[in-house]
Amino acid sequence: MKYALSILTLSLLTACGSADNNKVSTSETTVTMPQTISAVTYPTTHKGDVVDQYFEQKVADPYRWLEDDRSVETEAWVKAQNKVTFNYLQQIPYREQIKQKLTASWNYEKVGAPFKEGKHTYFYKNDGLQNQYVLYRQLEDGSSEVFLDPNTFSEDGTTSLAGVTFSKDGSLAAYAISEGGSDWRKVFIIDVETKQQLEPELVDVKFSGISWVGNEGFYYSSYDKPDGSELSAKTDQHKLYYHKLGTSQQQDKVVFGATDAQKHRYVGGSVTDDGRYLLISAAVSTSGNKLFLQDLTKPNSPLVTILDHTDSDTDLLDSDGDSLLLVTNLNAPNKKVVKVNAANPAVEHWQDVIPHTEHVLSVSTGAGYLFAEYMVDAISKVQQFDYDGNLIRDIQLPDLGSVAGFAGKKQDDTLYYSFDNYTTAPTIYRYAATSGKSEVYKESGAKFASDNFVSEQVFYTSKDGTKVPMIISYKKGLKRDGSNPTILYGYGGFNVSLTPNFKVTNAVWMELGGVYAVPNLRGGGEYGKEWHKAGTLMQKQNVFDDFIAAAEYLQKQGYTSAEKLAIRGGSNGGLLVGAVMTQRPDLVKVALPAVGVMDMLRYHTFTAGAGWAYDYGTSEQSAQMFDYLHAYSPVHNVKQDVAYPATLVTTADHDDRVVPAHSFKFAAELQAKDAGLNPQLIRIETNAGHGAGTPVSKQIEQMADIFSFTLYNMGYQTLPK
16 A cells, blocks of 8 residues: 655642642632532642743743653642542533443444455454454455454553554564554564564654565664653654564664764655665655655665755655656645656656646555545545556545545555545445446444534635635534534644544534534645645744634624634644633633643754744744744743633643643643633543544543533533534
8 A cells, every 4th residue: 555655741849848749739729610510629730930041031931840741749740630620520410421422422333444465455443442443354254353453452452553564475564552652662573374473572663654675674763762751852863774574673774864964853764665766754844855765676775865955745656667756845835746767866857747736636556546636625536647647537526525545556456445524424435446436335334314414614714814714514403593512623733634524523512412613724734835834933823813713703603602612622733722712712611722732932842842843933043933932822821810711621641742741831820820710620641642542432531521521611501402
């Protein structure tokens, strides 16, 4: 299966003079809750005296001690905060009812599209409520057997399968696991027939693909293990290694990244399907990469530079004999496909295969064809091309929505794709590449009556006049009288596109009478590189303005009102929520920032955070950039004596992508300064990470808490219908 390769938390004091530093006292400030919920008394969060100097300005950082994720003081603070939060949540009268509804809706069989590796066909399946998807293998008699079951990796289901890659002939497999949601992985190599582990696992692998060279070995990437906490210490020199089977990891050769000249934050390697070439991508941030080529047919062949700058995102798509197919946005902000001879791969020799258009392109390969998916106002459109760029056909999709798939090996004659949108659960289709015929392969078993719901796309005007699309989904018969509980979800960054996809949680929200709205904010990738850049650096405020305008549109059009509106987002979307709720605390009733980047002055000092500078800039690069970041950084913009929306901050103790200190410090600021009656709480998941691989049981519990908190603070004493 071939896609374009993308490179992607002093001390806590109790009462003054207390001798027991493992206890957390309570503050004098209490928040009175309505009716059934008792008053909330927040734990005391000690303020330190740390002050940083940024150019001509001093900035206090009183909660710096919360950055130490390994300290007993931070651990005690986490326990105290969770005690307060869960005591609040368990008093909401319908919390268990929502959990049961989520559980019932989640409990249906989910099956992925089949894929062939060697002589076997594999597929993923979840029986309904299994914490992790199971990888199955089909047998000759039509039955199937378990190949890998991540649910057996740990007792609590928090160890997940982070990826499986098969050798060229399919006889060997390397699979990665994530423990507790960490980005640090272990890699196991097995014989696919016996499923027996062949050698000791590789450890300390991070931000890595696995690319096999025949059956002899594979390339992978990682950082040197950092000094201090592996969950928060900075990692900034990524290296590409080659692991030869039968040798120890200590003998693995560094192929790229060992020298100062080759120092990059993200490095990845991909071998062409024919095994002839290695392509190495090297990046200093999450956008833009250099590209190098090595001829694997010639021992010790030198690296050939294809691109020596990071002005574009350029990745390997496939090879065709002596030619390489690349996907690039170099002088093509919406991307295009080019072909170049591997013997002379410089940019001046590139030839367009699929040219640049007005719509954003992503490409996959299978059955000897190229499949171009275009985003047209965040909606999928797919065309099929041959390797010379000749259009074979436009592919008719079932409806307006999102498509995924159309990928496989060159020798395959049948491919698969899935289709869904916010109100249509995923259906898998079988596609005959030669004839272009599609037929249903597997319908979803979701217990959701799609015909009773509707999604509509609108275009609203942001502060500076920019037109922004938004898809609004809800139950048919909705009255636009401002009374509908609404969640406005956003991201707006890192060239990430929010396309319409079905989720059980959103379906349950709509079944409860809720409106679910998703705008395609600037900073995302829905309209290409220029749309992305318009929400970065000193234009980041555009993203917040777009989100604010979306909320105002929903209110003006009667979908909801400020008292019935919640804003939600995760990671960069958590920053979005934090910035908007501090800039416009009057705009919404509930704020739900998840695993957010909240300290914009220090984000780049943790793990791989410095790689996000393309989108954010850093507080150290210039006085102007510092001023801009300081002006919207959520941690630094919580004001004394301001009434903020009811806020449930969510994070995880093992999040080594966006370290939990961001959320810890933001929650501490809110609890110390908020002047209103709304609760300011933080829910900290234990033994979990940034989100990927989170067990189903934890997902259900978290969403039950989020929906309960949201509805209760919108004034619902019983569930809406």
